[in-house]
Amino acid sequence: MAAASWGVAYAAVEVTWALTGTTVPWKAHSAYPQGVQLFLAALALLAGAACLASTRSLSRPGRAGVATVLGVALPVLVVGTVGLPVHFVTLATLSGVESATGLAQVLLNTAGAALLFLVGLSCHRRLRGDCPRCGRPHDGPADGPLAHPAVSRASARTRVAVCVLVGGLAPWAGVKTVWTLGGNALGVAGEDWQRITDAAASGPAKATASVGVDVTVLAAMAGLFLLLALLCTWGQVFPRWTVVLAGRRVPRLLPLIPAWLTGVPLALYGAVLVVMAPLTAVGVLPQIPPSPPFTTGSGITWMAEFGGLAFAGLGTGLVVAARSYAARTRPVCAGALPRVPR
Template sequence: MAAASWGVLYAAVEVTWAVTGTTVQWKEHSAYAPGVQLFLAALALLAGGACLAGTRTLADLGRVAVATALTTALPVFVVGMNGLPIHFVTMTTLSGIESTTGLAQVLLNTAGVALLLLVGLSHRRRLRGDCPRCGRPHAGASDGPLAHPAASRAPGRTRVAVYLLMCGLLPWAGAKTIWTLGGNALGVAGDDWQRTTSVGASGPSKATASAGIDVTVLAAMVGIFLLLGLLYVWGQVFPRWTLFLSGRRVPRLLPLIPAWLTGIPLTMYGAVLTVMAPLMAVGVLPEIKPSPPFTSGSGITWFVEFGGLAFGGLGIGLIVAARSYAARTRPVCSSALEVTQPE
């Protein structure tokens, strides 16, 4: 029902924007065309209707139709939430919102992706004959009490993989830290970097810079904190330093939702940058013309590659860690445990 309501709301907003000619920012210098907005409205209605139909008993053709609608709509809205990390950084650093409608569009897409993923997972479980709630086969209703597994840390292989992916942040964060501290890297002087980035910067951004910490590096550290919570026990049970919450079970979706919703767009963004930089280096793509504080095209190319490794590594790391966390914390209906108990 929530996904169907989202589809109606999304369609109403898109049609209103298209009819009134409201500018909805897509990228820095481009906006959604009215035709695209109307297409997205129709797709949202189709996806919402499929979600509503997926809760009923359907024939084979109906199941295929629901699955097709969800698999068609989901990638489109995933692309639409690509700007979520950028908006997150600008809001947390109090740098201001560049486009209110652009932010609203990203949030609408993000909400849709979360709901469609949950409905798609439930639909897939129904097709396999499993409980749509816990994913385990059992008789009886699926609205009874849930049994939660004991807290545990991620397997060693998962932790090693995530640590290696986190290392992708080092070149990007290292270069930015050098510039913030006044040093030179990639042909960029620290003074020039500070002078350029201080224009229009917020108070918190200037405060962290004065301490030698770039604000975007600080935002990446928040991502690392989330990663560690997904890997270790304190991400499942509130630790002592959380005071009144200490010892309580962490709501399962509390870390999973931000991990999935930031991990997916970060992975996409990082993949584009990682591929784009080598293509620019060999001349397949035109080299980006240097602009202050950069003094050479090669410096920009290297920094693009550093950004790809950082964003892609953090994004994939979040997805890998979230997948492990979801498997380790998945609750099971009590009736399913009764089925597996030996006689």
């Protein structure tokens, strides 16, 4: 029902924006065309109807239809969440909202992607004969008490993989730190960088820069903190330094929701930059014209590559860590039977 309600609300918003000619940016200096907005509205209505149909007993063609609609709508909505981390950083640094409609579009896409994913997961479990709630095969209703697994940390393989991925932050964070401290890198003088960023920075951003920490690097550090929570045991039971909450179980969705919502868009955005920068360097794509404080095209191309490695590494690391956390913390219905080989 929640997914169906989202579909109606999403379609109503998109149609209203299309008919009134409201500008809804999807990237810098580009807006959603009216035709795309109407297509998204129709897709949202179809997805909502498919979610309602998924709760009923369907024939094979009916199940195939639901799977097709969800399989088309989910990737479209996921791509539409790419701007979420950028909006998060601007809000967290009190830099203001660049576009209210752009932020609303990203939030609507994010909510839809989350709901459709949950519906698709429930359908997949039901088709396998498993409980749509806990994913395990068992008799009885799916609304009984839940049994939580013992506290555990991520496997060594997962920890190593995440460490390798977040290593992509090093070049980007290093260059930003050099600039913030007044040094020169990639043909950009630290003084020029500070002058331009100070002109557009908010109070918190200026405060962090005064001690040599770029605000975006600070945001990346918050992402690393979330990664540690997903990998370590204190992400499942509140540690002693939380005082009042110490010893209590951490709500499972508390770290998972921000991890998924930031990890997937960051990974997609970073992957685009990682591919785009080398193609630009060899001339396959048009050269990126340098804009202040950059003085050369090569400098801004390198910075795009460093940013891609950082965003893709951190985003993919969050996704990998969240997948491990979700598997290790997934509760099961108290009456669930051990899974039998298939």
